[in-house]
Amino acid sequence: MKRPIAYVAGTGRGIPAKVMTNHDFAALGLETSHEWIVERTGIVERRIATADETTCSMAVTAARQAMAKAGVHAGELDAIVLSTATPDRLLPSTAVDLQAQLGATRAAAFDLSAACTGWIYGMTVAEGMIQSGVIETALVVGAEKMSAIVDWKDRSTCVLFGDGAGAVVLKRSQSGANKGILSAFLRSDGKLAELLWRPAGGAAVPFSETVLEERSSYVKMAGREVFKHAVRQMSEACDRALDGAKLTGKDIDVLIPHQANHRIIEATAKHASVPMEKVYVNVDRYGNTSSASIPIAIDEAIERGRIKPGTTALLCAFGAGFTWGSMVIRF
Numbered sequence: 210m211k212r213p214i215a216y217v218a219g220t221g222r223g224i225p226a227k228v229m230t231n232h233d234f235a236a237l238g239l240e241t242s243h244e245w246i247v248e249r250t251g252i253v254e255r256r257i258a259t260a261d262e263t264t265c266s267m268a269v270t271a272a273r274q275a276m277a278k279a280g281v282h283a284g285e286l287d288a289i290v291l292s293t294a295t296p297d298r299l300l301p302s303t304a305v306d307l308q309a310q311l312g313a314t315r316a317a318a319f320d321l322s323a324a325c326t327g328w329i330y331g332m333t334v335a336e337g338m339i340q341s342g343v344i345e346t347a348l349v350v351g352a353e354k355m356s357a358i359v360d361w362k363d364r365s366t367c368v369l370f371g372d373g374a375g376a377v378v379l380k381r382s383q384s385g386a387n388k389g390i391l392s393a394f395l396r397s398d399g400k401l402a403e404l405l406w407r408p409a410g411g412a413a414v415p416f417s418e419t420v421l422e423e424r425s426s427y428v429k430m431a432g433r434e435v436f437k438h439a440v441r442q443m444s445e446a447c448d449r450a451l452d453g454a455k456l457t458g459k460d461i462d463v464l465i466p467h468q469a470n471h472r473i474i475e476a477t478a479k480h481a482s483v484p485m486e487k488v489y490v491n492v493d494r495y496g497n498t499s500s501a502s503i504p505i506a507i508d509e510a511i512e513r514g515r516i517k518p519g520t521t522a523l524l525c526a527f528g529a530g531f532t533w534g535s536m537v538i539r540f
């Protein structure tokens with residue numbers, strides 16, 4: 210096992226107050242039901258941002274909590290890595306808005322786009338920046354306003370997603386300390402991009418009347434195909450992160466998978482030989498918050514005593530791209 214280079218010094222979350230239950234879809238005229246959504250996904254409700262709540266504002270809330278718990282003030286941040294599939298605008302990044310609002314005057318700031326796997330990608334990038342000696346302290350945020358990009362007329366996608374942000378402060382490990390990131394694994398396969406994507410609204414197919422009419426700037430997904438790949442790749446990701454840390458499922462105190470679907474979570478846990486009592490699940494309350502889902506779950510798990518000093522956690526994620534990845538962290 211490698212000596213940890215970086216450890217989690219503090220965590221936080223920014224969650225909109227507005228709750229949307231499965232029953233609320235009836236008011237939108239969608240042909241769906243609470244029973245269908247719960248049975249297929251495990252989702253009971255999700256949080257939806259108001260017009261005033263942005264990807265950045267949720268990130269600010271999460272970041273301030275993480276910095277307070279880490280005892281780190283804005284001037285000590287060397288880098289802000291913000292993973293998002295829902296930037297507040299396309300240029301410049303949402304990370305620079307976060308940098309400005311925090312007053313992180315010494316920090317580099319950039320967005321990272323790897324969909325639901327983005328926060329694990331971001332943690333790995335930040336760890337590498339610490340290892341290279343460029344930085345000492347990073348803020349790694351996953352923040353998503355999925356309600357702004359889903360098609361509220363498409364029952365096969367809009368019931369799945371929710372809004373929120375999670376953040377951690379990542380600091381250089383003290384020499385001799387054994388807490389921190391023990392392993393990481395990242396993969397992608399862009400040949401499968403069209404199984405989960407927003408076909409229009411970027412530089413290749415800019416916004417137009419046709420895009421609006423065809424609703425092609427919203428998320429499109431081949432649910433059944435995505436499901437199969439998610440189970441396969443999250444399972445592979447768990448194996449690789451465990452191998453990297455020279456651990457097995459039995460050594461894991463808590464498994465925090467990306468919260469997309471209860472059935473995917475169960476299949477992943479079974480493959481990793483981690484019993485469901487050791488799996489942290491909140492997909493029932495938040496739905497799929499994309500790259501915010503793992504840092505939100507970590508913050509809650511700490512608050513609820515499921516993660517304590519010394520806890521070994523296995524994290525794994527899968528998302529559009531496809532991208533997938535995993536990480537073992539000792540807290």
Ligand code: COA
Nearest residue numbers: 241242245249325364365368432433435436469470527528
């Ligand atoms: N309410 C009621 N019926 C719905 C529905 C909804 N919200 N959404 C889809 N349906 C219908 C379909 O139209 C289909 O009807 P048909 O058989 O008449 O065509 C039927 O339910 C079954 O659809 P199917 O896609 O086969 O269901 P499923 O068991 O695969 O469940 C998902 C659908 C989306 C829940 C599931 O495929 C899934 O979770 N996929 C992964 C999604 C995901 O996690 N994406 C993010 C990855 S990061």
